[in-house]
Amino acid sequence: MPFMKFYPLTFILLFFALQNAPAQTPPSQPKLIVGIVVDQMRYDFLYRYQAKYVPGGFKRLLGEGFSCESAHYNYVPTYTAPGHAAIYTGATPSVTGIIGNEWWDPEWRAHRYVTTDTRYKTVGSPNVKVGQHSPSVLLSSTITDELRLSNNFKSKVVGVCLKDRASILPAGHIPNACYWFDDATGNWITSTYYPDSMGLPQWVQDFNARRLPDAYLSKPWTTDSTLHYDESFADWDKYNDGDYTSLFKGKSMPYDLPAMKKAGGYGVLRFTPYGNSLTLDFAIDAVNKMQLGADDSPDFLCISFSSTDYCAHQFGIHGEEMEDTYLRLDRDIARFLNFLDKKFGKNNVLVFLTADHGGGETPVHLEDLRIPSGVFPESGLEDILEKALAAALGMPGNYISEVGNQQIWLNWDAISDLDLDTDKMASVIIDYLKSQPGVYDAFTREELMALPAEYPFAAETRRGIHPRRSGDIIFQLDPAWHSDDKFFGKGGTTHGSSYAYDTHVPLLWYGWNIPHGASFAPVDIIDIAPTLAAMLRITEPNGTQGKVIGALVK
Numbered sequence: 001m002p003f004m005k006f007y008p009l010t011f012i013l014l015f016f017a018l019q020n021a022p023a024q025t026p027p028s029q030p031k032l033i034v035g036i037v038v039d040q041m042r043y044d045f046l047y048r049y050q051a052k053y054v055p056g057g058f059k060r061l062l063g064e065g066f067s068c069e070s071a072h073y074n075y076v077p078t079y080t081a082p083g084h085a086a087i088y089t090g091a092t093p094s095v096t097g098i099i100g101n102e103w104w105d106p107e108w109r110a111h112r113y114v115t116t117d118t119r120y121k122t123v124g125s126p127n128v129k130v131g132q133h134s135p136s137v138l139l140s141s142t143i144t145d146e147l148r149l150s151n152n153f154k155s156k157v158v159g160v161c162l163k164d165r166a167s168i169l170p171a172g173h174i175p176n177a178c179y180w181f182d183d184a185t186g187n188w189i190t191s192t193y194y195p196d197s198m199g200l201p202q203w204v205q206d207f208n209a210r211r212l213p214d215a216y217l218s219k220p221w222t223t224d225s226t227l228h229y230d231e232s233f234a235d236w237d238k239y240n241d242g243d244y245t246s247l248f249k250g251k252s253m254p255y256d257l258p259a260m261k262k263a264g265g266y267g268v269l270r271f272t273p274y275g276n277s278l279t280l281d282f283a284i285d286a287v288n289k290m291q292l293g294a295d296d297s298p299d300f301l302c303i304s305f306s307s308t309d310y311c312a313h314q315f316g317i318h319g320e321e322m323e324d325t326y327l328r329l330d331r332d333i334a335r336f337l338n339f340l341d342k343k344f345g346k347n348n349v350l351v352f353l354t355a356d357h358g359g360g361e362t363p364v365h366l367e368d369l370r371i372p373s374g375v376f377p378e379s380g381l382e383d384i385l386e387k388a389l390a391a392a393l394g395m396p397g398n399y400i401s402e403v404g405n406q407q408i409w410l411n412w413d414a415i416s417d418l419d420l421d422t423d424k425m426a427s428v429i430i431d432y433l434k435s436q437p438g439v440y441d442a443f444t445r446e447e448l449m450a451l452p453a454e455y456p457f458a459a460e461t462r463r464g465i466h467p468r469r470s471g472d473i474i475f476q477l478d479p480a481w482h483s484d485d486k487f488f489g490k491g492g493t494t495h496g497s498s499y500a501y502d503t504h505v506p507l508l509w510y511g512w513n514i515p516h517g518a519s520f521a522p523v524d525i526i527d528i529a530p531t532l533a534a535m536l537r538i539t540e541p542n543g544t545q546g547k548v549i550g551a552l553v554k
């Protein structure tokens with residue numbers, strides 16, 4: 001009777017196979033997903049100020065969550081718009097098309113700011129331009145788009161950030177709402193691109209009517225007298241004069257914010273830790289008033305803190321302004337986690353925290369320490385190259401459309417009209433660049449694509465190139481060299497390179513289904529979106545190049 005003999009065993013094996021089978025039904029999902037991006041947060045800021053962090057902020061994320069300690073950007077340029085796009089699309093600029101914060105747009109035949117879209121109107125400010133934005137420049141879908149597509153738009157998605165681009169790109173193409181800050185009025189505003197935006201919703205009008213920016217700017221910005229700012233360098237005042245705004249020029253702590261508001265308006269707020277506090281105040285109101293996390297479909301709040309970036313640009317990374325900004329952000333994060341705890345419970349909210357890029361040292365400071373570094377005069381490069389091309393081609397002309405982001409866009413209208421020798425033009429430009437201090441190498445786009453894989457940063461540079469949008473000639477600078485631009489000259493700092501200080505950022509996970517732990521296994525920032533898709537069992541964004549971080553997914 002072989003059948004009788006084997007039947008119980010078969011039954012038992014089948015029973016265990018079913019017990020151990022992968023999930024056949026959708027797992028439970030979190031009520032709310034919160035993506036926190038801290039603009040220009042270097043990895044080391046997690047630890048540098050830790051002695052003064054409170055238990056409930058960054059230390060809680062580290063102590064109860066999971067830290068990817070070796071998370072890097074894998075492309076250049078490491079700027080805000082490409083960074084936010086990469087986090088939420090799982091793709092690099094080569095696919096998202098977000099090749100910078102601004103660039104020469106060959107289709108427009110004009111300079112473009114990333115999210116500018118004049119088909120739409122400003123909602124919430126008499127300033128007509130500040131709301132003329134949309135995500136249409138972003139060529140791939142976001143994890144937030146995919147979440148909405150996965151469940152017949154039952155999930156709500158909201159973007160909140162002082163910066164338009166860092167609110168718009170994370171929230172994707174089909175969010176419920178997206179808000180950013182208007183310097184002229186101190187209001188949170190939006191664009192007619194977004195639904196129900198013929199006027200601001202009542203709760204946003206009510207929030208704006210509370211005039212919190214006036215309250216934050218009603219007293220001086222000073223350090224906390226109960227703390228020792230001993231992570232900051234003494235005598236930093238000679239390096240803290242960045243070029244992002246003239247309002248802080250020649251000044252130091254304590255900053256007279258009421259007087260500065262009088263002179264410069266609400267934009268002053270961006271360069272203080274209170275810009276982050278206001279962002280959080282508004283985001284908490286959005287959770288409450290839009291009823292995020294109230295039903296079974298997970299909602300997604302994309303919040304980005306920009307003041308860390310403005311402060312680093314303006315004051316550099318070793319000043320007490322920077323330390324104070326992170327200490328106050330830490331307390332704001334504690335306030336936020338506490339709010340989420342009370343409202344939803346830790347296990348119903350999935351939080352991740354990362355940065356859109358890191359940031360460099362202040363070049364003049366490194367020079368004083370005899371560490372090689374420098375500022376490359378990129379802002380004057382177009383004039384110099386036009387003159388060099390005129391001399392080489394034997395006639396003056398308008399040969400270059402734009403120089404920016406360590407790229408040169410040739411004027412293809414002039415080239416075809418005059419039947420110009422593009423090989424000759426390229427070699428004039430490349431020869432000049434290679435003769436300049438701080439230039440590591442320069443190449444045409446074709447030469448870049450043909451470099452061997454092991455050529456330093458060839459892969460990272462290629463991942464930053466979009467076939468229809470990027471420049472014709474690309475150059476790289478030495479470590480600790482930065483191009484100047486309208487935001488950066490001598491003091492303060494900037495970012496944008498393929499070097500670790502710009503690519504290495506925190507990546508923390510916390511809450512729903514997140515194991516406690518840490519790993520130094522290398523992770524790319526483009527891994528965040530596919531990992532979220534795996535956790536939620538939904539489709540990866542349509543341009544995804546990243547891989548699921550296996551240690552995090554149950």
Ligand SMILES: [Zn+2]
Nearest residue numbers: 040080309313
């Ligand atoms: Zn920046």
